[in-house]
Amino acid sequence: MRVLEALKRANASGAPEESVAVRLAVFVAVMSAVFALAAEDIAGTVVTVAAILVIPVGFYISHRYRANDQLALKAGLAVALLVVLVNFLGALGPLAGGDITAVQVPLAEVFLWVQVLHALHVPGRRDLVFGLVASGVTFAVVGVLSLSITMAPLLLLWIVAATTALVLGHRDDVRAVGAIATEKQARLSTDAKAVARIGGVLAVTAAVVFVLLPAASTSRALAFPINLPKIESVASPGGLSNPSLGQGDPQQTSSDSDSTGIESRASFGYFGFAGQLDTSLRGRPDDTLVMRVRAPGPDFWRGQSFDTWDGTRWTLSDDSSRTILGDNPLVIPPTNGDALAVGQDFVATFYLERPGPNVIFSAARPVEVYFPDARLFQLRDGTLRAAVDLGAGAVYTVVSSRQPVTADLLRQADPLVYGVPAPIADVYLQLPDTPQRVFDLAADVTRDAPTTYDKVRALEAWMATNTTYSLDIPTLPAGEDAVDHYLFEAQQGFCEQIGTSLVVMLRSLGVPARLAVGYIPGERNPFTGMYEVRASDAHAWAEVWFPGVGWQSFDPTAKVPLAGESGRLAAAAGLIDWIQERLPSFVDTGMEALIVLGGVAALAGLGVVGVRIIAAHKRKRNRDRYEQHVWRLERLGARCGRSRRSGETLIEYGRRLAESPLRDSDISSFATDLTDWQFSGGDATEERSLDDRIRRIERRHRDLRSTMTALRVTLRG
């Protein structure tokens, strides 16, 4: 018996929670967590539907029977919870190996079950707070799995609900002690004001903390997510397959220079992810979201490269590849030209949204690839191809080795000084028949540059000054050299032209270079911490070889800092850009945003003025002339910091005001005359003169700074 009693005492959850408002707030918080989980579509349908239906019922029952000692229910829930936990552990069993990704679904389901079961029995404050914390942890689980910002409004709702529940709960405790007024009408407004105030403080503090925190990063201690919804082998193993480019085989080279065999490509398909790159082709992919990349910083997502230039087209000289086998991870050996020194780990996870080429994107030199398939093909230039088609929903992780290059390091690692090894020189110094003036230009521009790095920068600078970046350029006349046409005739082009010209000019100087195609980093979403890459981010740029460093990307248009020069990323990086992107389309710059904000503020101000006018009107209706004059005098006094005290007659107040700081004897005589007028019968003619006098006095003491005090008096009066 004593044991039972002890158990009972331990299980006693304290006084039942009486406040409906607190319960409602916790209910909203829990439901928002459930909906967030449902939106991510992680847990099974059955559980989700059960949660959405059962939790409201559970909360209602808990409220109804909060005073009852429901031992049977508690026992039943304990048993059910045990069953759920056992189930969960059972589901974990076969997934031994610390693979976090596979535990997602069971974990989410466990949380849902916990929420459902818990919601059935929440009599006291402690249980409600547990529910709140559980919903918070649910949001954390959802946050780990979420790729987009669909969770944002629900999270906001949760924050508001949690704040409300906590503040109201505490206020009820304090009210029970008698420290706050308890009149019914006052209670709602004071509570709402308190919640709003605390919520505001909380939001500001959270924003400050968020700005100070560093960005989330991935650790190699955990296993990386991999996924492949549909397994479809590519047509030819080792070859390139790109469904986004239509039915045609992208590897087939066309005989015509302005071939349009790639007609039926998807709007988001980039013709660079093919067997050849024809720089005479026009037309860019659209804004479709192609993939999301979770990375600790921005870098080029390199797909493949080309080494042979014939004046209009890029091709790959050697399409042969070697097979790499492995099982999570696949270890990638270095290729020709790669630096052998171990660089810093750069872990990037790619979540594909659209079907694309069967190319593994990576930053710099990939070292390990966590891939759903056990086979990869590596080309001689380091490009990695998969044996399966990579469609929407595919996920893989690449660990790259990045050398912490700085500008000075690159200056020292000068290929022209240290010499270029033969294997690299054979392939990457190739040039077709190019008009001499191109080579002359290159030599001319780089004459004063001491090192190769400076030469590259000099060429980039020249192109930035003398050419324009444009997506709308005239077609290349037949037979013309693309670089020559771009540099001297059209003088406008986009990434293919710029990159090609850079490569050609560098090769003419004896610097090994090649054209790489891939994606620029994309827009960083500061909430999820992922880079959102769109089809329009498809890009072609120059890669230059530096001894001891390897292939270094250069692109004058993309803003990717050198690996050694980029600092640690803050969690809020990209926040301003992200906000600016989402401003209405007619707002281009920050200046215009400010103007819009100003307009909104002006409208709000007008609204306030309107409210004041209406309030003044209502006041006029409810008060008579005497009270209005008194009120005007009081407002004047409040404006200069001297409000009328309780128990102060009008004459005393007028006398006080007439002294410092106003030093206006008219005020005291006005107060005296107003009193005399009212209490002696108040005839209308006298009243008009009083009106003029107070008006004159007000005009004399107009002071903008004190208008806020007056506003307070106004709204209170």
Place this chain on the structure above:
Amino acid sequence: MQPALRPTVPSPQLAIDIFANVSSVIKGKRDELRLAVAVVLAGGHLLVEDVPGVGKTLLARSLARSVDGSFGRVQGTPDLLPADVTGVSVYRKGTETWDFKAGPLFANVVLFDEINRSTPRTQSALLEAMEERTATVDGITYAMPSPFVVIATQNPQEHHGTFPLVEGQRDRFAAVLGLGLPPLEIERALLLGTGGTASLAELRPVVAPEQLAVAIEDVAQVRCDPRAIDYLLALVAALRDHPDVQLGPSPRASLAFLAVARGYATVNAREYVTPDDVKAVASAVLAHRLVLSQGDDLNDASRLVDEVTSTVPVP
């Protein structure tokens, strides 16, 4: 009593005349003098309470002399009989009738010095006269003349051999005034003989009793705006509701309050009552009527009234 004559003097002028007359004798106490005149004009009775030697008796006597009427003087001593105050019916053996010899109470202005030294029985003899304006001696009721003003004085500090006024008696006084010490300059002028203080003996009456009676009637008609009445009632209500007050002012007190406020307005040469008048007379009129839950110090009471007047909002 003679029929009232319409005076040629309006009551504010009359009030100012009395005030000027009295202040020629007592310097430097303008507010207290105004209050005293206000009480007289309100038809109420005045209790002047202060330490000896500040001019209580002087004030009462100068007020009395300003009115050209009969003056009665009673000195409160412990052996004072009620008969000494009201008068005595004397049995005449010859005619076997009782002759009534009126006491000093039957006068227009009665000065009762050191009222707290007289016995409670004598004090109660005063009660009837002050309230009902009549006195009953040996079964026969005699009426007081009109106007009838009782000005009493007492020294609140003296406890030895005194009989403090009971609540019911204090309530009959419209107001209780404290004079306080004169400012030093006045005292110096007094000692030096400069300052032009007239002596009491040189004081001449400035108003006839009939005029005063009519003025009192006029003052009762002084215009009082509903706002001012609301303010007055708010003060009284605040006092009644005050936690430290066991028994607040009675409705008689409110009437006296209004009357004295009207008188005060008249003294300030106005024909209407302003909230300032109400606020100014509040302490004098209400403090002595309060029964506090703890203690019955008049200073506490007036402090309380001051606190109330400084917190109740004025229209």
Place this chain on the structure above:
Amino acid sequence: MPVVWSTRSLQRFPSHSGGAVVKLRPKRAVWLLLALALAMYGASRTTGAGWLVILVAVVVALIAVGVALPVVGVRRASLAVAAPRDATTGRPCTLTIESERGAIVADIPLFDSRTGLVGPVCGTVSGVPPYRGVFERLQVTIVCSAPFGLLEATRDLVVQLANPLSVAPQALVLGHRDGLDDALDQDGNIVRGRADEGTVAALTEYHPGDPLRRVHWAATAKHGDLLVKQLEPPVSQRLVVVAELSGGPYEQDDIAGRALGLVVRGLRAGIAVDLWTRSLQGIDRSTVDSPIHAGRLLAAAVVGRVARPSDVGDMTVVVVEA
């Protein structure tokens, strides 16, 4: 404009009148939240999920706001105290304490540890003082745990009362044992003096045979005829109670209570009462206006000898001692 209002005699005390030390007591929830924040931060560093950073920011902000605001609140708190001037031992005494800006009054022992007036709440506090005394200061502990109740910040304030609180002894009206026996007549009135002294009730004309003593010469002179006084039984007009305290607190209170009982009896009989006590300033000889007045005098009384009145005259003197 109708004005209805009720006053409270509140005295306001700014928060710097008192100790500046703030004691903190975090609830268990703070540590749990910290643990949660650390866990989420660790998860954000390993899984690379950006949302976790936001959640960490929210939880940290929650902790920061929940920990900082109570301290600010308790430092900025100001108290309004309404204390009565008088109380009686053994009877409830009520104080009203209001604190502004969300701090709750937690504990109010009166400054002198002898009395037991404690209250856990804000608002009206009631207690029963066990001993008499004069209390000028109030020690108050205020607590603030707004807005979430995560951390309790407490602070001690010493508040000086504008009017000292006098706790008077309970009046012990002992009836026949209070030493007045020899001065009482059968009706219980304090009687003194000869039958032919007393107050004059009325005057009548002289009849031959009336004792000459009873001629009222003043009235006779005024009216010209011989007038004779009719007397009332004499009653002693003045009672002097001398309270000499000695012994421990209980004995002192007993003596004071008996003295107060005597005073009350005298006042009820309608006679003037003088009370002689010894206070810190010396010997007080005061005429008592009311029981409250006597209570205050006795509350302030201390142990020590009180000289007896030398010239008794027509006074009745009763000495109350151990």
